[in-house]
Amino acid sequence: MKLYIKYMVSLRCKMIVKEALEKLGLHDTALDLGLVEILEEITPEQRQRLKETLGRSGLELLDDKKSILIDKIKTVIIEMIHYSEELPTVNYSDYISEKLDYDYTYLSNIFSEVKGITIQHFIIMHKIEKVKELLLYDEMNLSEISYKLHYSSVSHLSNQFKKITGLSPSFFKKLRQKRTANLEDL
Structure with missing residues (x-):
């Protein structure tokens, strides 16, 4: 069961x-x-x-069936972005549709109806969370992060980052460094 x-x-x-x-x-x-x-x-x-x-x-x-399907969609997206080494090379819509064995339009409509946002927006929010995580680890520069997360350019990543967080990636990173420096002064 x-x-x-x-x-x-x-x-x-x-x-x-x-x-x-x-x-x-x-x-x-x-x-x-x-x-x-x-x-x-x-x-x-x-x-x-x-x-x-x-x-x-x-x-x-x-x-209920809708909640279960929404949770499956979210799980596929979270696994894809946060737990896999490489993002899929196919369109996310094809990837999600294939993983869940449902038509993407159906999945998209149910998700938007229940969650109030699109699947695409949910993916973007999680990609930005992943960018934040990678910036905080300080192991990759913005170009490498952009490439890893399949952004068309650093500019595209920066624009999405600013749209979601209100900050540029470099300012976000500086805030983190400044906060760490202030904590060390205590």
């Missing part, structure tokens, strides 16, 4: 889910971001207890 869990985006979340299942006497066969497969059928009482346990950790057991 498959269970879908919202906000399950890290190894820590997986450990919380695994522990909650074990307490209920349930055994997982697969545990992935946003999804867990269990051997047994879950009783309504077990479902309710699992829902409450997960809720205390900020996780949510999903019930």
Whole structure:
């Protein structure tokens, strides 16, 4: 049986889910971001207890089909941007559609209806979060980050960064360096 869990985006979340299942006497066969497969059928009482346990950790057991599909879309995007070494070379729409085996227009319409933003905007927001992370690590320059995240140019990346954060990438990096220097003075 498959269970879908919202906000399950890290190894820590997986450990919380695994522990909650074990307490209920349930055994997982697969545990992935946003999804867990269990051997047994879950009783309504077990479902309710699992829902409450997960809720205390900020996780949510999903019930309706739209929420499950939205969570699958978000998980594919988060894995694609934050956890894979290379972004796909195909269009993101083709990638998402292929991964979920749904028509992209259908996915896009459902996502926009439920979340109030487009899939493309969600992707951009996560790419900018990844840019921030890479800037803070200070291991890559802006050109390398731009190339890694498949931006057409450094200028395009900078424009999107400023549009989302209100800051230029270089100013963002300087703020971080200034904050670190101030903390060292304490």
